[in-house]
Amino acid sequence: MSTGKGKKRIREQPVLYDEPKKKRGVMLTDTAWYKIQELAALNSMSASEYLEQMIRNHSMTDG
Structure with a gap:
């Protein structure tokens, strides 16, 4: 999956997903x-993004 590097970040506008992240x-x-x-550092990503991808990859639903 792309890391979104090179994309301009705009508040409340999702870059990698169809919805913005919330705290x-x-x-x-x-x-x-x-x-x-x-593990996140080994994959060149933040802890937040690592958890997001881990959960999305192991999800049994499409939502």
Whole structure:
């Protein structure tokens, strides 16, 4: 999937998906958080984008 690099970012306008992202809160242990950051860095993306793609790839629905 494209990282959206080179696209001008405009507030409230989605770049990678059909909908804008919203701020959410998730509680994780330090171990899980550091592992997500490590895996995201290995894939050259943010922790937020890493989680988004991981969830979308494992979703059983199309929504």
